[in-house]
Structure formats: C-alpha cells, structure tokens
Amino acid sequence: MKNGLRERRETCGLSQADLAAAVDVTRQTINAIERERYDPSLELAFALAAHFDCRIEDLFDPALNGDHPDSSTDDQRNCPGGGTERT
Amino acid sequence: MATTRPIQDGRKYRRLIYGLIAVGIVSLLAGTAIERSLAGLVVYALAVLGAFTTILLVRYRSSAVLQDEREHRLEQRASHITFQLFGYLGLFAFIGLFFLDATGQAPLGATAETLLYAYAVICLTWGAICIGLRYRV
Numbered sequence: 081m082k083n084g085l086r087e088r089r090e091t092c093g094l095s096q097a098d099l100a101a102a103v104d105v106t107r108q109t110i111n112a113i114e115r116e117r118y119d120p121s122l123e124l125a126f127a128l129a130a131h132f133d134c135r136i137e138d139l140f141d142p143a144l145n146g147d148h149p150d151s152s153t154d155d156q157r158n159c160p161g162g163g164t165e166r167t
Numbered sequence: 168m169a170t171t172r173p174i175q176d177g178r179k180y181r182r183l184i185y186g187l188i189a190v191g192i193v194s195l196l197a198g199t200a201i202e203r204s205l206a207g208l209v210v211y212a213l214a215v216l217g218a219f220t221t222i223l224l225v226r227y228r229s230s231a232v233l234q235d236e237r238e239h240r241l242e243q244r245a246s247h248i249t250f251q252l253f254g255y256l257g258l259f260a261f262i263g264l265f266f267l268d269a270t271g272q273a274p275l276g277a278t279a280e281t282l283l284y285a286y287a288v289i290c291l292t293w294g295a296i297c298i299g300l301r302y303r304v
Contacts, residue, residue: 104174109237121236 082141086114088132092159103127132159176231180221184233187218250293257286 089099089110096114100107103124112118120128129136191214198207225231234242261283267273275283 101175104232105235105237106174109235112237118237118240124236 081116081119082143083113083116083139084141085110085128085139088134088139089114092132099128099131102131173230173232174235176229177225177233180225180229180231181233184218184221187214187221190214191218254290261286 089096094102096107096110100110104127105124109118109120109124113120125136125140129139132139191211194210194214195207198204198210222233225233264273264275264279264283268275
C-alpha cells in the first residue's frame, strides 16, 4: 500500500530503529512498510498514526495508483514531542 | 528516543533459542560422524528441550515478544505455502500410486499405505480445525 511513512519519519528526524521501538515492532517491519512490501495490521496502522499525531489516511493511501499521502510537512508539526497543533 | 520494549527484549531470547537449536543439530550431526550417535542424540534432545522451555517461559512468564506481526504473518504464509505444496503433490502422488496399484503395475506397499494414512489424518485434522475456526471467528 502506498504510504508516506518514510517522509514523515525523516521529517521528524527518526531512524527506522527509533520508530520501530516506539511502536513495538522490528526495524525490518518499518523498512518493509516503507518499501510497500508489507501492509501493517489495523492495530499497527493506528499506532503509527498516533505516534505521528495524524490520521491513518494521512499516512496510508489505499488507492492502487494514487500518489503518496500528503507528507509534505515543511516543519516539525505532527512530530512526537515537538509538534504544534494540527491544522 | 528508542526505549526498551517487548520486541527488543525478545531478541536476546530469540538468539538463545536459535543458538540452542543450532547446538543441538551440530551435536546430532557430530555424534553421527564420530559414531557417538546416542551422545549426539542426548545433547540434541536437551538443546531442543531447552529451546522449547525458553519459548514457553518467554510466552507465559515474560513481557518480551519473540516476533512481531510481520514475522508472524510471514510464518503463516510459509505454513500455508508448505501445506498447499504437500497437499497438491500428495494428492497427485497418491492418485498415481492407486492407479499403478489398480492396474497391477506396482502394488501399494506398506510404506505407501502408511504415508497415505498420515496424509489423510493431516487433511482431516486441517478440515476439523477449519470447521472449528468457522464457529469461533
């Protein structure tokens, strides 16, 4: 599934290992999601969305040929610990 | 940022489990190679028992998690593919064996009969579990 996880993670300055530890999966799982080789469970999708303080559909796009979800954050909003309010 | 979490805790246990299994297999092979099969078998049994005990202890006595959802799903897929592979191969193999037996070209031997029964038991068990799951899920 198309997703903007990598962009979100990099915007927040997190490594794959950091994000994996935060949502309690292996680094390989985060890598597989970013490479769109693994679709996370609903539980993990919720955990990722909660971590970035956004909605699931902001991270994942179920459309087969859709563009990546909007991850063009030009600041640190929605980053854990350093974000401002969502708009 | 990174904190110690159950999946990270589970890594050391996974290494221990894989290490024990590796020691067991090496011991079994080495025992056979130097004609100490019984000693090799004993070490293998102890190692596998240790690995199995570790799995149970981690599962029921620890907050650590041995695998995450992706690894769990990969195992499920591997099991599914393996079952399908042997399922279809067995189906055609036994049809062939029955055909050879029926035409008198190669009688069904005791080994083939035992394998056939084992195959039937596995298929029936699979069917029973499927029915059980339909009622539960």
